Amino acid sequence: MVLGRMANPVLRRRNRGFAATRQEIISVARDIMREEGAGALSLHEVARRVGMKAPSLYTYFESKHALYDEIFRLGMEQYRAELAELDRKYGLGPELLYATIAHYMRFADEHPELYALLFERPVPGFEPSEASMVEARGLLEDSNARVQALLENGTIRSGLSVEQTRDVVIVLTHGLTALKRANEPSARIGEGRFGALVPHVAALLKTAWMPGEDPVSREEPS
Amino acid sequence: MVLGRMANPVLRRRNRGFAATRQEIISVARDIMREEGAGALSLHEVARRVGMKAPSLYTYFESKHALYDEIFRLGMEQYRAELAELDRKYGLGPELLYATIAHYMRFADEHPELYALLFERPVPGFEPSEASMVEARGLLEDSNARVQALLENGTIRSGLSVEQTRDVVIVLTHGLTALKRANEPSARIGEGRFGALVPHVAALLKTAWMPGEDPVSREEPS
DNA sequence: TCACTTTTCCGAATAGCGTTAGATTACGCG
DNA sequence: CGCGTAATCTAACGCTATTCGGAAAAGTGA
Secondary structure, X not given: OOOOHHHOHHHXXXXXXXXXXXXXXXXXXXXXXXXXXXXXXOHHHHHHHHXXXXXXXXXXXXXXXXXXXXXXXXXXXXXXXXHHHHHHHHOOOOHHHHHHHHHHHHHHHHOHHHHHHHHOOOOOOOOOOHHHHHHHHHHHHHXXXXXXXXXXXXXXXXXXXXXXXXXXXXXXXXXXXXXXXXXXXXXXXXXXXXXXXXXXXXXXHHHHEEEOOOOOOOOOOO | OOOOHHXXXXXHHHOOOHHHXXXXXXXXXXXXXXXXXXXXXXXXXXXXXXXXXXXXXXXXXXXXXXXXXXXXXXXXXXXXXXXXXXXXXXXXXXXXXHHHXXXXXXXXXXXXXXXXXXXXXXXXXXXXXXXXXXXXXXXXHHHHHHHHHHHHOEEEOOOOOHHHHHHHHHHHHHHHHHHHHHHOOOOOOOOOOOOOXXXXXXXXXXXXXXXXXXXXXXXXXX
């Protein structure tokens, strides 16, 4: 019974180091959350899939909540990076409004387990750690500031304040995504009852807010 | 040790009949859902609070999901009744728009456990039974038709279809409520960042849609 | 290569969960 | 009173998260 050392997943992993195993656990955990719902994560199931027994996972995470917390932090990080990407692409141009809304929806479609953990409360008793909340608050402020800067680069025509208009944008963004996920989770963006509404909502917002390089002297960007 | 027969909660209940005990179980279950989150309901905890052992609950509900399902159905019923109340109060008058949005938010504040079960997916693996889904679809159609009738009793000025405008109303309603619950669960309606936004959003909607008894000949109702 | 340390893993155990089966208790009625 | 039925119990199964103590493997230095 001399098996090659690499036939055993445990032995195979031992050589890859702590960080790699951690990553594998996180990846499998996200798989389960995607398949069964974010709140249905089970450490025993994780252990089964990575070829371990459940107690061994405690070498890598001090509890199930700590695993959730790491995934939460990771999600924040990724979302923040993607927002930065959007900024590089659109600057404060008028397409940024549509792009921001559509991106939120796309993020929810592509990483439903992250979306659930970040923007819903699917796990009873789970509160992100203070460290993760710092990241989360940072993202929130960034995000608010972005939308606000965009709005200030134009003229509000509805009598609402900049902050109120910003919050309306957030409400529409989250509402559209939540309803799309609940009613047509697999529809593509631009399609389906709520997915198709995104460009219309973006257009509608321009009834209340006129985009423009400068409220006084407007020119088409060449 | 001759205790009065009524000192034992089990004996006390025996005389009250099946339906009363069922109600007590439902009530306690809703308490727990409100305290710990809708997904954190535990039959053992229910049993403890009503003075039973967990298996005894299976006399009244054939499973934990069946208990969830009954609460789901109850919530639908109640929400539907409250909508009918709104109709009696406002008819198709222009205040109905604000009242409908505010009512959704108030329902979420007053019955968070029902709101979570009806409009979120807090319990992994729980799908309402077909019977409950009939009720749910009925409510959804009712609700859609109500908003649509209100919109048709006026003029849409945004280029959107009636159905699209109706969906925008739904998006705003759900988005406002979800964000209020996540960020300021205990604020009163009309107060707080999102709670205070309700009247403004209702007003904003009238930029895209003009209310009126009749688009052609408008009169004030005496 | 050998001995020693550290890291990684597992087996056993605890306490809680949902659920089932079977025995037991209490009640209403003849 | 005694019988039948409805309500409740205890015991058990298999699942979960978690803790502990020890085994096993990997790494380290001579």
